[in-house]
Amino acid sequence: xxxxxxxxxxxxxxxxxxxxxxxxxxxxxxxxxxxxxxxxxxxxxxxxxxxxxxxxxxxxxxxxxxxxxxxxxxxxxxxxxxxxxxxxxxxxxxxxxxxxxxxxxxxxxxxxxxxxxxxxxxxxxxxxxxxxxxxxxxxxxxxxxxxxxxxxxxxxxxxxxxxxxxxxxxxxxxxxxxxxxxxxxxxxxxxxxxxxxxxxxxxxxxxxxxxxxxxxxxxxxxxxx
Ligand code: AMP
Numbered sequence: 001x002x003x004x005x006x007x008x009x010x011x012x013x014x015x016x017x018x019x020x021x022x023x024x025x026x027x028x029x030x031x032x033x034x035x036x037x038x039x040x041x042x043x044x045x046x047x048x049x050x051x052x053x054x055x056x057x058x059x060x061x062x063x064x065x066x067x068x069x070x071x072x073x074x075x076x077x078x079x080x081x082x083x084x085x086x087x088x089x090x091x092x093x094x095x096x097x098x099x100x101x102x103x104x105x106x107x108x109x110x111x112x113x114x115x116x117x118x119x120x121x122x123x124x125x126x127x128x129x130x131x132x133x134x135x136x137x138x139x140x141x142x143x144x145x146x147x148x149x150x151x152x153x154x155x156x157x158x159x160x161x162x163x164x165x166x167x168x169x170x171x172x173x174x175x176x177x178x179x180x181x182x183x184x185x186x187x188x189x190x191x192x193x194x195x196x197x198x199x200x201x202x203x204x205x206x207x208x209x210x211x212x213x214x215x216x217x218x219x220x221x222x223x224x225x
Contacts (some may be wrong), residue, residue, distance in 0.1 A: 002223035004083035004216065005108060007090065008100075009186060010116035012172070012177045013123040013130075014201045015208060019116065020087040021138070022209050027216060030079045034088040035066060037074070037207055039137060055164045061091055061177040061182065068098045075102060083111075092182040096189055107179060112219055113190035118201035120176050127172045131161040 004027055008016040017033060024031035030100060038056060041049030041073065041102065048070070052062045063069075071089050090096040103109055118126075134141035135156040143149045148154060154163045166175065190196040199211050 005111045007086040007113045013127040014116040014118045014173045016087045029083045029085045059171040073103045113195045115198045116201035127167045135159040
């Protein structure tokens with residue numbers, strides 16, 4: 001069985017987390033989200049979490065040495081042996097180079113970089129309205145597009161819904177600047193390597209999922225031929 005070593009690219013709020021969850025189920029791949037790992041470290045009050053928090057709250061990138069070590073360790077775990085779905089990493093060329101080197105060291109290679117593209121104004125509308133469950137941040141709502149049954153209460157466990165610190169409008173604008181300055185060059189980087197696949201993230205989550213799933217199924221087939 002061929003490996004599916006995938007990364008998801010795209011601005012904050014493009015739906016990478018949602019799509020990664022779905023693809024992770026479709027293809028039995030571990031969904032590795034650097035943002036989720038960091039938020040868990042912050043919640044647990046670990047040293048890594050303490051180092052990362054101020055950068056995250058400001059919408060800046062956490063320093064590469066912290067992130068790269070964390071991801072290389074994670075890719076070495078058993079569940080990532082037959083493939084993975086990286087969400088939120090790499091976010092600059094240095095991280096992309098480090099990922100490439102780590103994969104060469106494991107005698108593996110990237111299968112594809114899946115870009116979910118969404119214009120800035122849509123990103124702001126989506127993220128500023130996002131609310132997450134205080135107990136389980138994967139329970140996600142939107143005040144307009146996907147409201148909970150009762151305002152500010154999670155449908156799944158009745159806990160309070162909150163806005164992430166980095167989802168405030170001025171921070172979102174800053175995260176977009178960081179994305180355009182540091183992460184967007186990775187589109188050309190993976191295009192040059194022949195690994196880029198583009199998807200229109202303005203479509204509904206179901207449509208985007210259908211397109212992604214079909215593309216990943218084709219990649220898997222091509223790899224076995
Ligand atoms: P996300 O949930 O992917 O938007 O990540 C939330 C925050 O975590 C980002 O704004 C960064 O501060 C930090 N972060 C996540 N992934 C990375 C990464 N690959 N490199 C640096 N910082 C990251």
